[in-house]
Amino acid sequence: VYYKRDPQTFFRHLSPTQQQELLQKLKHDYREIVLGYFINDVAIDQRLNDFVNAAFLTDVSAAQVVEIHMELIDEFSKQLKLEGRSEEILLDYRLTLIDVIAHLCEMYRRSATGEM
Amino acid sequence: VYYKRDPQTFFRHLSPTQQQELLQKLKHDYREIVLGYFINDVAIDQRLNDFVNAAFLTDVSAAQVVEIHMELIDEFSKQLKLEGRSEEILLDYRLTLIDVIAHLCEMYRRSATGEM
Numbered sequence: 001v002y003y004k005r006d007p008q009t010f011f012r013h014l015s016p017t018q019q020q021e022l023l024q025k026l027k028h029d030y031r032e033i034v035l036g037y038f039i040n041d042v043a044i045d046q047r048l049n050d051f052v053n054a055a056f057l058t059d060v061s062a063a064q065v066v067e068i069h070m071e072l073i074d075e076f077s078k079q080l081k082l083e084g085r086s087e088e089i090l091l092d093y094r095l096t097l098i099d100v101i102a103h104l105c106e107m108y109r110r111s112a113t114g115e116m
Numbered sequence: 117v118y119y120k121r122d123p124q125t126f127f128r129h130l131s132p133t134q135q136q137e138l139l140q141k142l143k144h145d146y147r148e149i150v151l152g153y154f155i156n157d158v159a160i161d162q163r164l165n166d167f168v169n170a171a172f173l174t175d176v177s178a179a180q181v182v183e184i185h186m187e188l189i190d191e192f193s194k195q196l197k198l199e200g201r202s203e204e205i206l207l208d209y210r211l212t213l214i215d216v217i218a219h220l221c222e223m224y225r226r227s228a229t230g231e232m
Contacts, residue, residue: 010229059229062221066214094210098182101217105178108224113126113175 005111010059022058023068026051030068030100037096048100056107065104069097121227126175138174139184142167146184146216153212164216172223181220185213 007013011022029051036044055065073090080087109115127135145167152160171181189206196203225231 059225061225062218066218091207091210094207094214098210098214098217101214101221102178102182105217105221105224108221108228109175109177111228112224 005057005059007059009057011064012059014058022054026054026060026065027068027072029054030065031072033100034069034072034093034096037099038092048103052100052103052107055104056111060104062101062104065101066097069093069100121173121175123175125173127180128175130174138170142170142176142181143184143188145170146181147188149216150185150188150209150212153215154208164219168216168219168223171220172227176220178217178220181217182213185209185216 011019014022029047033044033047033051036047041047054060073093076090076093077087080090123129127138130138145163149160149163149167152163157163170176189209192206192209193203196206
């Protein structure tokens with residue numbers, strides 16, 4: 001598959017409002033991926049691919065994805081503490097992050113190498 | 117910094133012997149990074165950058181880095197079990213992996229976007 005990217009859709013070229021909208025969408029989608037990752041959600045591969053495609057097309061960096069992850073973990077952590085539950089599961093979510101940024105890295109690698 | 121990559125040095129274009137040598141070097145260097153990551157090794161940033169540069173120049177994928185990581189964790193896990201010690205630290209090493217592939221992703225992203 002060849003993905004022609006339009007620099008006009010790159011995150012850093014969007015208006016502040018559009019950036020906020022994109023970020024909200026990425027956060028929402030990443031949350032769904034994390035929550036579905038360990039329960040054998042059948043749609044998880046598709047969701048992960050869609051997320052990675054969206055990040056690639058808008059030239060989002062792995063650092064931005066790590067930030068989205070950390071914000072979400074922070075939120076989950078507060079919730080688990082409120083409920084007096086163990087935060088151990090949050091360590092497992094790092095595997096989800098590794099999977100997501102490895103996929104994103106592969107998109108950029110192929111793009112850089114002209115394999116697409 | 118502009119990194120012109122020579123496809124002849126790409127991992128998949130090396131001879132089997134050269135591939136083995138490169139893999140051994142990457143494994144060795146990754147091991148040093150993991151072992152130095154949480155002890156404030158002053159040389160750690162440089163080591164991490166060197167590793168990521170080497171991977172980028174040879175067009176190594178994030179999946180290959182994940183494999184190197186898992187092999188190393190496997191080895192550490194056996195050792196810790198033999199010594200009757202907790203394997204908890206191994207979970208922390210995931211943070212090292214996240215850092216490494218996020219950096220690698222950034223190299224490929226910049227290369228794909230022509231920012232180098």
